[in-house]
Amino acid sequence: MAAKVPTGLVAAAGLVGGFGVARGTKRRELGGVVLAAAGAAAAARWKRQAGGPVAAGLTTAYLAAFAGSHPLAGRLGAWPSVLTVSAGVAAASWALADRRGA
Known part of the structure; x- marks a missing residue:
């Protein structure tokens, strides 16, 4: 079942979820996990x-999106910054990996 979830969604969920967890718990390290x-x-x-x-x-794009979301x-x-970079990573993932693996 996990293989059917697009990797772009996994990556975007990591960026959005990490930010949400860090903000909601006020524990940056939990968001990092x-x-x-x-x-x-x-x-x-x-x-x-x-x-x-x-x-x-x-x-590299995933890590750059994380880092780039801060100044953005x-x-x-x-x-909006986190959502923007997440959409970018998801699109790149679809174009370079998910489309091939389908």
Whole structure:
């Protein structure tokens, strides 16, 4: 069943869920656990579906989205920033991995 969930959704859920958990609990490290778990799960599937180089690129994009959401939040606001970068990672994941693995 887990293999049927698109990796883009897993990655986006990690970014959105990690932020939501960190904000809701006021414990950044708990949000980091969610972010890391979803990122690791997505990376493993990216590697199976599209190979190592694509997985490395998407993992880099995932981490860059996390880092980039912070300065972007100053312009858009926290939630819009997280949603924007999550949509970007989900789109890249679909284009480079999910579409191939379907």
